[in-house]
Amino acid sequence: xxxxxxxxxxxxxxxxxxxxxxxxxxxxxxxxxxxxxxxxxxxxxxxxxxxxxxxxxxxxxxxxxxxxxxxxxxxxxxxxxxxx
Numbered sequence: 001x002x003x004x005x006x007x008x009x010x011x012x013x014x015x016x017x018x019x020x021x022x023x024x025x026x027x028x029x030x031x032x033x034x035x036x037x038x039x040x041x042x043x044x045x046x047x048x049x050x051x052x053x054x055x056x057x058x059x060x061x062x063x064x065x066x067x068x069x070x071x072x073x074x075x076x077x078x079x080x081x082x083x084x
Contacts, residue, residue, distance in 0.1 A: 048072035
């Protein structure tokens with residue numbers, strides 16, 4: 001439900017994004033990106049615990065090399081900030 005609420009919150013304020021990212025350490029976290037993709041927006045999921053196996057999805061799924069959990073999340077955020 002969080003992905004739907006976030007999209008609605010931003011849309012209600014006239015804010016759009018060319019791409020939506022989700023980050024998670026469990027298989028159920030993919031559901032965030034599943035929802036974003038299902039409503040026709042570009043989704044990317046960052047799996048920060050890929051040792052459980054990266055799920056095949058119709059959108060990109062990223063891993064952060066050998067980094068996991070908080071270190072992987074921090075690496076992803078550094079990259080996104082640098083891209084801005």
